[in-house]
Amino acid sequence: MSSGMGDAKLVRFLQQECSRLQDEKQLLLDEVHALRRYIRALQDLQETVHRFTPEQDVLALLGETLICAMRLLDTVDGSLMLIDEESDELVFVLVHGTAGEALIGQRFDRRQGIAGWAAEHAEPVIVNDVYTDTRFFPELDERVGFETRSLIAMPLAARGKVMGVIEVINKRSGEKFTDDDASLLAILATLSASALDYASTAESTG
Numbered sequence: 001m002s003s004g005m006g007d008a009k010l011v012r013f014l015q016q017e018c019s020r021l022q023d024e025k026q027l028l029l030d031e032v033h034a035l036r037r038y039i040r041a042l043q044d045l046q047e048t049v050h051r052f053t054p055e056q057d058v059l060a061l062l063g064e065t066l067i068c069a070m071r072l073l074d075t076v077d078g079s080l081m082l083i084d085e086e087s088d089e090l091v092f093v094l095v096h097g098t099a100g101e102a103l104i105g106q107r108f109d110r111r112q113g114i115a116g117w118a119a120e121h122a123e124p125v126i127v128n129d130v131y132t133d134t135r136f137f138p139e140l141d142e143r144v145g146f147e148t149r150s151l152i153a154m155p156l157a158a159r160g161k162v163m164g165v166i167e168v169i170n171k172r173s174g175e176k177f178t179d180d181d182a183s184l185l186a187i188l189a190t191l192s193a194s195a196l197d198y199a200s201t202a203e204s205t206g
Contacts, residue, residue, distance in 0.1 A: 113137030
């Protein structure tokens with residue numbers, strides 16, 4: 001009798017271990033797929049940077065950087081806004097994803113919304129449920145028929161000056177954005193800000 005109970009316990013233990021190992025295997029596979037995605041995105045960006053010359057339109061590099069950010073963080077949408085100093089507004093200059101062309105050229109007060117807060121305070125913002133954040137500005141979604149659920153807004157700053165904001169929106173998996181995601185986006189934001197600063201300096205001295 002005791003032998004039978006011992007066998008049953010052993011079987012349950014082995015089943016639990018098997019389930020645990022399957023879960024760990026899946027986690028490892030997910031990490032490998034994510035790393036491969038990171039590598040492909042960074043390789044594409046590296047090629048773009050190597051092709052970039054001062055004579056080229058800086059928007060080409062910024063566009064590739066935005067696409068890279070979306071691939072790295074596996075998001076549905078992404079956008080890049082620049083500050084119009086004359087009108088004191090943020091302007092959408094690049095948009096990729098479902099919102100598409102409808103957002104390009106749209107303007108709003110540079111201090112408005114989550115992006116405006118990121119620009120005004122020169123700090124990144126992670127929001128995993130925008131409808132619980134009082135800074136969220138839903139009017140832009142309403143204009144183009146889009147639904148923002150979560151986002152990271154990262155200021156584009158060089159030499160102490162904020163020039164715009166890069167945003168990634170809605171992870172494909174539905175998972176939450178993390179601090180690691182923000183760290184990756186910060187690297188790409190630094191590249192974008194440096195390119196903008198270089199282009200602005202070259203234009204003013206040219």
